[in-house]
Amino acid sequence: MRVAMWQAWLAGIAVSAVALASLAAAQHSANSQSASSPAGDIERGKYLVNDVAMCGECHTPRNANGELKYDAWLQGATTWVRPVAPIQPWADTAPPLAGMPSFTDTQFATVLEQGIGPEGETLRPPMHIYHMHHDDAKAIIAYLKSLPAGNR
Numbered sequence: 001m002r003v004a005m006w007q008a009w010l011a012g013i014a015v016s017a018v019a020l021a022s023l024a025a026a027q028h029s030a031n032s033q034s035a036s037s038p039a040g041d042i043e044r045g046k047y048l049v050n051d052v053a054m055c056g057e058c059h060t061p062r063n064a065n066g067e068l069k070y071d072a073w074l075q076g077a078t079t080w081v082r083p084v085a086p087i088q089p090w091a092d093t094a095p096p097l098a099g100m101p102s103f104t105d106t107q108f109a110t111v112l113e114q115g116i117g118p119e120g121e122t123l124r125p126p127m128h129i130y131h132m133h134h135d136d137a138k139a140i141i142a143y144l145k146s147l148p149a150g151n152r
């Protein structure tokens with residue numbers, strides 16, 4: 001009788017270990033799936049744009065006090081920073097990104113992954129030359145497309 005209870009107890013432990021292992025495996029495959037999903041991960045793109053690369057600092061217009069206009073998020077802006085010593089060429093405007101009105105996915109990915117403009121041109125400062133991974137560029141594109149295009 002005692003032996004049987006021990007056996008049942010051990011079997012129980014074995015079953016939970018197997019269950020935990022398969023749960024971990026399922027979790028892992030769910031994670032790797034979302035990282036390489038063909039459409040790009042909107043939430044990740046939002047995080048990269050708004051919390052890591054800070055695209056809004058330049059691509060969102062500002063009010064007279066220099067504060068970002070959140071109701072025109074990423075709708076293109078006049079460049080608000082100037083170099084202390086002249087740098088040529090310097091871009092006076094940053095184009096709209098919300099809704100991705102002016103670029104194809106491939107053009108946009110080339111900007112973010114290689115730092116080359118849609119027509120093969122050099123990007124002018126203060127735009128950064130990014131060398132993003134393709135999945136990050138795809139996520140950013142998915143997020144920008146999810147935003148309403150502005151009326152500017």
Ligand code: HEC
Nearest residue numbers: 053054055058091093094111117118123124125126127128
């Ligand atoms: C420090 C300011 C700044 C930041 C931050 C910034 N940009 Fe820009 N961006 C610019 C300016 C200025 C231009 C215009 C460059 C030009 O005309 O050569 C530009 C141009 C672009 C272009 C168009 C390139 C072309 O040649 O037409 C794209 C696309 C772009 N930015 C996307 C982004 C994205 C996405 C982010 C965030 C991941 C970002 N930018 C962050 C300032 C910035």
